[in-house]
Amino acid sequence: MTAPSSNGQPRHKRDREATRAALLAAARVRFGREGYTGTNVRSIAQDVGVDASLVFRYFGSKRKLFEEASTEDAQAAGAVLAGPAEQLPARLLEMILREERPDSSVEHPFIAMLRSAGDETIRDQLHDQVCDTYIAGIRKLVHGPDADLRAELFSAWLLGIGVARTVVRSDALADTTPSAVAPYFERVAGILLGGDDTEPASN
Amino acid sequence: MTAPSSNGQPRHKRDREATRAALLAAARVRFGREGYTGTNVRSIAQDVGVDASLVFRYFGSKRKLFEEASTEDAQAAGAVLAGPAEQLPARLLEMILREERPDSSVEHPFIAMLRSAGDETIRDQLHDQVCDTYIAGIRKLVHGPDADLRAELFSAWLLGIGVARTVVRSDALADTTPSAVAPYFERVAGILLGGDDTEPASN
Amino acid sequence: MTAPSSNGQPRHKRDREATRAALLAAARVRFGREGYTGTNVRSIAQDVGVDASLVFRYFGSKRKLFEEASTEDAQAAGAVLAGPAEQLPARLLEMILREERPDSSVEHPFIAMLRSAGDETIRDQLHDQVCDTYIAGIRKLVHGPDADLRAELFSAWLLGIGVARTVVRSDALADTTPSAVAPYFERVAGILLGGDDTEPASN
Amino acid sequence: MTAPSSNGQPRHKRDREATRAALLAAARVRFGREGYTGTNVRSIAQDVGVDASLVFRYFGSKRKLFEEASTEDAQAAGAVLAGPAEQLPARLLEMILREERPDSSVEHPFIAMLRSAGDETIRDQLHDQVCDTYIAGIRKLVHGPDADLRAELFSAWLLGIGVARTVVRSDALADTTPSAVAPYFERVAGILLGGDDTEPASN
DNA sequence: CATGAATGAGGCTTCATTCAT
DNA sequence: AATGAATGAAGCCTCATTCAT
Numbered sequence: 098m099t100a101p102s103s104n105g106q107p108r109h110k111r112d113r114e115a116t117r118a119a120l121l122a123a124a125r126v127r128f129g130r131e132g133y134t135g136t137n138v139r140s141i142a143q144d145v146g147v148d149a150s151l152v153f154r155y156f157g158s159k160r161k162l163f164e165e166a167s168t169e170d171a172q173a174a175g176a177v178l179a180g181p182a183e184q185l186p187a188r189l190l191e192m193i194l195r196e197e198r199p200d201s202s203v204e205h206p207f208i209a210m211l212r213s214a215g216d217e218t219i220r221d222q223l224h225d226q227v228c229d230t231y232i233a234g235i236r237k238l239v240h241g242p243d244a245d246l247r248a249e250l251f252s253a254w255l256l257g258i259g260v261a262r263t264v265v266r267s268d269a270l271a272d273t274t275p276s277a278v279a280p281y282f283e284r285v286a287g288i289l290l291g292g293d294d295t296e297p298a299s300n
Numbered sequence: 301m302t303a304p305s306s307n308g309q310p311r312h313k314r315d316r317e318a319t320r321a322a323l324l325a326a327a328r329v330r331f332g333r334e335g336y337t338g339t340n341v342r343s344i345a346q347d348v349g350v351d352a353s354l355v356f357r358y359f360g361s362k363r364k365l366f367e368e369a370s371t372e373d374a375q376a377a378g379a380v381l382a383g384p385a386e387q388l389p390a391r392l393l394e395m396i397l398r399e400e401r402p403d404s405s406v407e408h409p410f411i412a413m414l415r416s417a418g419d420e421t422i423r424d425q426l427h428d429q430v431c432d433t434y435i436a437g438i439r440k441l442v443h444g445p446d447a448d449l450r451a452e453l454f455s456a457w458l459l460g461i462g463v464a465r466t467v468v469r470s471d472a473l474a475d476t477t478p479s480a481v482a483p484y485f486e487r488v489a490g491i492l493l494g495g496d497d498t499e500p501a502s503n
Numbered sequence: 504m505t506a507p508s509s510n511g512q513p514r515h516k517r518d519r520e521a522t523r524a525a526l527l528a529a530a531r532v533r534f535g536r537e538g539y540t541g542t543n544v545r546s547i548a549q550d551v552g553v554d555a556s557l558v559f560r561y562f563g564s565k566r567k568l569f570e571e572a573s574t575e576d577a578q579a580a581g582a583v584l585a586g587p588a589e590q591l592p593a594r595l596l597e598m599i600l601r602e603e604r605p606d607s608s609v610e611h612p613f614i615a616m617l618r619s620a621g622d623e624t625i626r627d628q629l630h631d632q633v634c635d636t637y638i639a640g641i642r643k644l645v646h647g648p649d650a651d652l653r654a655e656l657f658s659a660w661l662l663g664i665g666v667a668r669t670v671v672r673s674d675a676l677a678d679t680t681p682s683a684v685a686p687y688f689e690r691v692a693g694i695l696l697g698g699d700d701t702e703p704a705s706n
Numbered sequence: 707m708t709a710p711s712s713n714g715q716p717r718h719k720r721d722r723e724a725t726r727a728a729l730l731a732a733a734r735v736r737f738g739r740e741g742y743t744g745t746n747v748r749s750i751a752q753d754v755g756v757d758a759s760l761v762f763r764y765f766g767s768k769r770k771l772f773e774e775a776s777t778e779d780a781q782a783a784g785a786v787l788a789g790p791a792e793q794l795p796a797r798l799l800e801m802i803l804r805e806e807r808p809d810s811s812v813e814h815p816f817i818a819m820l821r822s823a824g825d826e827t828i829r830d831q832l833h834d835q836v837c838d839t840y841i842a843g844i845r846k847l848v849h850g851p852d853a854d855l856r857a858e859l860f861s862a863w864l865l866g867i868g869v870a871r872t873v874v875r876s877d878a879l880a881d882t883t884p885s886a887v888a889p890y891f892e893r894v895a896g897i898l899l900g901g902d903d904t905e906p907a908s909n
Numbered sequence: 910c911a912t913g914a915a916t917g918a919g920g921c922t923t924c925a926t927t928c929a930t
Numbered sequence: 931a932a933t934g935a936a937t938g939a940a941g942c943c944t945c946a947t948t949c950a951t
Binding site: 533536537538540541543568617620621622626629630633634638649650652653654655656658659660662663664666667670671672673674675676679683684687690691694695 | 717739741742743744745820821823824825829832835836837841852854855856857858859861862863864865866867869870874875876877878879882886887890893894897898
Binding site: 132135136211223227243256258260261264266269288298 | 333334335337338339373414415417418419423426427430431435446448449450452453455456457458459460461463464467468469470471472473476480481484487488489492
């Protein structure tokens with residue numbers, strides 16, 4: 098129940114940057130697992146072994162800490178978009194099924210953020226980060242009609258797989274591997290991203 | 301629906317049941333929009349126009365109210381599974397894109413529940429309801445190899461579309477209609493549910 | 504050190520209005536003696552024998568409680584202006600030297616408010632109440648040149664006597680009586696309020 | 707002013723004394739504007755550009771810093787009493803109406819101290835300083851009966867004018883000049899200080 | 910049984926102060 | 931001796947919950 102990722106020993110390190118970074122890391126874990134409202138700053142501080150008031154000294158407020166943590170998360174997530182475009186689906190699949198146990202302390206940033214989506218401000222933040230960073234990256238790969246819609250349908254699938262794995266923890270997805278999913282994944286990607294020969298048969 | 305029992309005092313009994321039902325309805329809306337932690341029982345009571353203490357009188361605690369509300373939600377969601385199997389994809393699509401404005405007060409129960417998924421107990425509840433009610437229903441339609449996995453991949457897509465629409469509020473999905481999505485939806489359903497002629501080409 | 508005016512026994516009276524009024528009374532005393540910043544709401548609640556959260560239930564915030572308390576105070580203070588104009592100086596003197604021991608729990612509202620004048624918002628409030636209620640009332644009595652200035656010089660004197668008595672607690676003023684001060688008071692009032700025959704001799 | 711002592715390390719000693727003096731000056735300003743409780747030591751330190759812990763190193767505690775600052779203030783205020791007695795009223799008037807904008811950083815010490823008068827200890831300090839330094843100085847000028855009372859009535863007026871100007875910020879007084887007030891001031895001084903020919907007519 | 914007044918634990922945040930370096 | 935990281939005690943306020951009437 099306490100100290101999920103880091104140890105709870107007191108640290109008198111007196112190293113500002115190290116403590117700040119440790120708080121940020123602990124915040125990512127807590128916010129990701131328990132949501133914004135469900136996390137209290139004392140538990141974050143306890144994970145690091147530090148007094149809660151340091152959070153306010155270094156970040157100003159719980160909200161600012163959350164923003165910094167999720168911005169950093171989103172940037173990390175956006176890195177997957179770099180690289181050869183034709184291999185993007187494979188990279189995305191790899192990312193979403195990354196070999197971390199579902200009960201791991203680190204979840205995908207956007208899924209983590211969902212847990213905080215009760216708050217209107219956070220929902221706006223989520224919208225911007227997902228749309229501007231993520232969907233926009235996928236959108237560039239889509240050719241053919243309905244490109245916007247298909248880019249979002251595909252993004253939604255990735256989102257859904259992530260949610261099913263780490264939040265719902267549905268049985269088969271929680272334990273699967275990229276290679277097991279690949280055949281289906283590529284065929285669906287072909288349809289939604291609009292591959293060469295797989296354009297809609299328009300029944 | 302709420303089966304008034306036999307003995308006298310008809311009106312008092314009526315009021316009690318009506319208030320109870322109204323609280324439950326308000327709870328579904330609030331929990332769905334703001335999550336478990338983000339909702340407070342006073343606002344639920346205010347929505348109904350009664351005092352918050354009635355919540356404890358009728359349901360015992362906030363947690364029990366949540367459980368009752370989400371169980372009822374899950375049952376309502378499961379209803380979509382009833383009916384001719386071959387039309388299920390169409391019914392699911394209709395359900396997930398149902399004509400409610402994104403700021404509507406009623407969201408899909410499972411998506412609503414995501415907002416509360418910071419709590420371990422609630423996550424278990426979510427797992428059971430999604431897997432036992434929903435994925436199990438879809439699973440029955442899947443033929444061919446990897447049936448479990450494909451059922452979950454398809455369920456994940458539905459989940460993801462719902463999340464993208466009502467939480468992320470991604471631009472194209474938020475405003476789309478079932479008929480616009482249908483062509484893509486059916487082709488993907490063909491792949492994942494393993495329809496008649498579209499079985500995997502087995503590379 | 505604790506419970507300055509009211510008793511500290513718990514009260515389970517369950518009388519909303521009575522509790523509210525008791526809190527307001529205790530707030531007036533505390534704010535008057537210790538200033539806005541120097542008062543904490545727990546001590547106010549303790550004076551009444553009630554939980555501190557009731558303050559927020561009934562008044563919304565410490566600041567709103569302060570505003571309500573000081574507005575009520577100011578209205579009470581303004582009452583002295585009613586009555587025959589030519590006897591106003593006497594009534595003012597009576598008010599400012601009212602027979603309450605300097606260590607009494609009730610001080611003159613404006614002097615009490617001075618203790619909170621570190622806060623910009625409160626300073627504005629004080630300005631408005633003193634100028635609009637008090638100085639404006641005195642201003643009507645002043646005839647002759649420099650009427651505004653003289654009204655304020657006279658008001659300032661009253662203010663200063665109050666401060667000297669109850670804050671500084673200077674020795675002679677703390678113990679004096681209206682009749683002892685009256686001769687000097689009337690002569691100064693004659694000069695500042697601009698009596699008939701006492702126009703400046705312009706030496 | 708701060709008497710550098712004899713031994714070596716000239717520059718280090720200098721810096722220390724300079725910093726100490728700067729902290730004291732900043733403290734006078736802050737305490738004067740925002741009161742004791744309303745001032746925090748970090749803002750004092752920030753004004754000087756040093757770390758807050760120096761305050762404790764140099765002064766021991768916030769309270770001791772306050773005491774030192776206000777003692778110094780009081781001595782400065784007492785300086786006005788030096789000089790030819792017959793010109794004292796003019797000097798006092800000049801002091802109280804000194805050309806500083808109401809939002810100036812420097813206020814009259816006693817008025818500044820009023821803002822901290824919620825604290826019993828500080829109130830005692832205020833009493834002693836005002837009575838021993840100030841009223842005592844004025845008292846020496848008063849002749850005739852009721853000398854103590856009249857000295858205090860006059861002091862109270864000065865106090866009140868200061869309060870009205872810089873705390874209440876009443877309109878006419880805030881902008882006036884010594885020459886505008888002088889006619890009234892001198893006549894009142896004549897009455898209260900009991901000048902040459904203006905002794906009370908003893909009704 | 911219903912009402913709403915009252916409670917107390919806990920959350921965010923500030924601030925004087927200490928302590929390791 | 932100086933620096934600034936860290937602390938812990940409050941302070942305001944919210945919220946689930948209880949209890950007198």
